[in-house]
Amino acid sequence: MTDRLKSKNVVLGVCGGIAAYKSAELLRLLIKQGAAVRVFMTRNAQQFVGWMTFQALSGVPVCSDLFEKGDVASFKHIDWAAEADIVVVAPATANIIGKMANGIADDALSTFMTVVRSPAMVCPSMNANMFQNPAVQRNIKTLADDGILIVEPSAGDLACGTVGPGRLPEPEQILDRVIACLTPKDLRDKRVLVTAGPTREPIDPVRFVSNPSTGKMGYAVARAAEQRGASVTLITGPSELPVPATVTAIHVTTAEEMARAVLECAETSEIVIKTAAVSDYRPTRVAEQKLKKGEDQISLQLEKTDDILMQLGRKKQGKVLVGFAAETEDLNQNARQKLEGKNLDIIVGNLIGNPASGFASDTNQVTLFFRDGTQEVLPEMEKDAVAHILLNRIAERLLPAGEQPVGQ
Ligand SMILES: Cc1cc2nc3c(=O)[nH]c(=O)nc-3n(C[C@H](O)[C@H](O)[C@H](O)COP(=O)(O)O)c2cc1C
Secondary structure (H helix, E strand, O other): OOOOOOOOEEEEEEOOOOOHHHHHHHHHHHHHOOOEEEEEEOOHHHHOOOHHHHHHHHOOOOEOOOOOOOOOOOOHHHHHHHHOOEEEEEEEOHHHHHHHHOOOOOOHHHHHHHHOOOOEEEEEOOOHHHHHOHHHHHHHHHHHHOOOEEOOOEEEEOOOOOEEEEEOOOHHHHHHHHHHHHOOOOOOOOEEEEEEOEOOEEEEOOEEEOOOOOOHHHHHHHHHHHHOOOEEEEEEOOOOOOOOOOOEEEEOOOHHHHHHHHHHHHOOOOEEEEOOEOOOEEEOOOOOOOOOOOOOOOOOOEEEOOOHHHHHHHOOOOOEEEEEEEEOOOHHHHHHHHHHHOOOOEEEEEEOOOOOOOOOOOEEOOEEEEOOOOEEEOOOEEHHHHHHHHHHHHHHHHOOOOOOOOOO
16 A cells, blocks of 8 residues: 555546456555545446446445436535546546547436546547547547546557557556646656666676666656656666656666666756666676586676766766665665765665565665665555655755655
8 A cells, every 4th residue: 555545536437348347456556545436337338347346346336327216316426526536537438538528418427527627537448440530539639628638548459359559558557647647746847867677787698697676666766756747767777667657768788888878867867866776797708609508617707887876976966866775784884885985865775685675576665864864764665655755855855945745
């Protein structure tokens, strides 16, 4: 639980599209973030998924019909709209998009949408030909012009067997846009550079020296900064993770490539956060051909790579500089040494060895070490939450007054 949507009222509209099953997962993620969620389902949506799933997950009766027999007359379409902090229609069919664009209110969801005044987000999902249909495109444009946030579908294999744009983004990506929409923009206009992932130092064309970093911490920092309005560049070593929305990614492999990219981008960044696990050493010689199995023992000679943080620290020029230190022992001493030696503002230290902390896990247990000698021990939490707390401390302690931190 990271609580990014604590005390927020979200209304989820589910339509009759093949991707309706993904909405149940979106609902679960919204609730995990602390939101109270109410669900409208169209009648056709219930051909794809049952209302009970949504009712059980949300804990609130699902609304599909404004005129339920035996029910006391209610104004759910008005009350739910008045109380909503955000409305998300996912999947949004060509049908609901057309109705919304034209102010048609002929069922519960479309009637509700005419009443909504909160931010509203529409996630179109349909067959590629349907999505590219000129009338559908016209209607999507009308919605965008009306101030509705459109979460563009991704392209790829669609359930109907066609290939092209129309696939509902993954629930995590939609959740990210919801959080972004509701997060105050305390880093607006700030240029933030984040590094993430491991580097790979080649031994021969098919082997390399690396480490188990997955990039999760750095991608979480990039995502959090973007949600808070920053313009984010992510320099990443090899990682399986999707690049967060609107973040500019630069993909690198070796420590040398990482150093070149970071030193160039840092020039124009106000905040630099280095979470990447960059190799300290690389093989002195890279074999041109694959090394053959032969001798019982061979040795690998290694040479030092450039210390990127040290170089950044030397010509800091008013930038905020944050490093990460994963240690197996003497965390306090090693982290403080790095903080001083590399002229950093904050170092985020964690002791590795605990499976719920450090490489590859979704959670982390870190200590923030500050320049003034103070430190803050954080409990184990999701990496997204660590990222936001780190950005809070940067905003509170290191940015000019008036930049208000968000949350915790
Ligand atoms: C198997 C099947 C899959 C469908 N998938 C989609 C879809 O992904 N997107 C879409 O816009 N319409 C899809 N449709 C068509 C809609 O269900 C149809 O336009 C319906 O009127 C939408 O109703 P609603 O917007 O009230 O939910 C599908 C229809 C069928 C039979």
